[in-house]
Amino acid sequence: MASVSYFNEQKINEASHLVVFSAIDNIKKFEEQIEQNLPEGAVGYYKQFIKPKPESEIKAWLQHQVYLSLGFFLSASASLEIDSTPMEGIQNEKYKEILNLEGYKPLFAVALGYRNPNDANQPSTKQKSRLALEWVIESI
Ligand SMILES: Cc1cc2nc3c(=O)[nH]c(=O)nc-3n(C[C@H](O)[C@H](O)[C@H](O)COP(=O)(O)O)c2cc1C
Numbered sequence: 001m002a003s004v005s006y007f008n009e010q011k012i013n014e015a016s017h018l019v020v021f022s023a024i025d026n027i028k029k030f031e032e033q034i035e036q037n038l039p040e041g042a043v044g045y046y047k048q049f050i051k052p053k054p055e056s057e058i059k060a061w062l063q064h065q066v067y068l069s070l071g072f073f074l075s076a077s078a079s080l081e082i083d084s085t086p087m088e089g090i091q092n093e094k095y096k097e098i099l100n101l102e103g104y105k106p107l108f109a110v111a112l113g114y115r116n117p118n119d120a121n122q123p124s125t126k127q128k129s130r131l132a133l134e135w136v137i138e139s140i
Contacts, residue, residue, distance in 0.1 A: 004094035005109070008087045011119070015085075015111035020095060021070060023063040026103035027055065030062065066107055077112060085111045085121055 001020075002012035012018055024030045031051075034043050050061055070086060077084040088108045095106040120126060 001090070001095060001098055001109070004091040004098070005087065006089045006091070008085075008089050008109075008111075011085055011087070011111050012109070014113070014116065016113035018109050018111055019073075020099065020106050020109045021066050021073075022096075022099075022101055022104040022106045023059070023066045024103060025059065025062075025105040027058055029103050063105075063107060070108070070110070073110065077110075082112055083115045083119075085119075087111065 001018065002009045005012055024033075031046075034046060050058055053061070074084055074086065086108055087110070090106065090109050092106045095101075095109070096104070099106070116122075117124070
């Protein structure tokens with residue numbers, strides 16, 4: 001997979017683990033899954049508020065759920081003192097082929113491992129770039 005990950009090749013080859021996050025891409029399959037696994041109320045929410053939307057919006061909604069889990073995954077890794085690099089710079093179609101993912105679309109991968117002080121993403125090499133707090137948080 002490293003060889004189909006653009007400029008991320010080295011990061012993947014040097015990582016301890018690579019976790020690939022994929023979104024379900026088959027709405028019928030998703031609906032069968034929730035019918036079988038979720039309480040009636042949750043299925044009702046989907047049917048009332050999500051299902052009537054166009055297919056592209058339903059798929060975007062499904063993908064948002066996976067990005068929510070990325071936030072938690074990164075914090076959880078940090079709390080275990082494991083460094084992580086989330087990477088959207090991957091060839092999604094090639095990942096799908098390699099992993100033989102039927103009905104799922106790979107969105108991004110996260111390389112995990114102990115810190116490499118020479119990694120190009122380290123703050124010592126690449127300074128953090130942050131907007132001022134008052135630009136991003138509005139107190140009302
Ligand atoms: C969704 C997402 C995709 C990213 N894709 C890549 C990537 O393909 N390659 C990479 O080196 N960094 C990528 N990054 C950036 C780094 O993994 C990491 O977030 C950054 O180095 C740490 O800086 P920050 O604290 O400003 O996020 C991505 C970050 C996010 C949130």
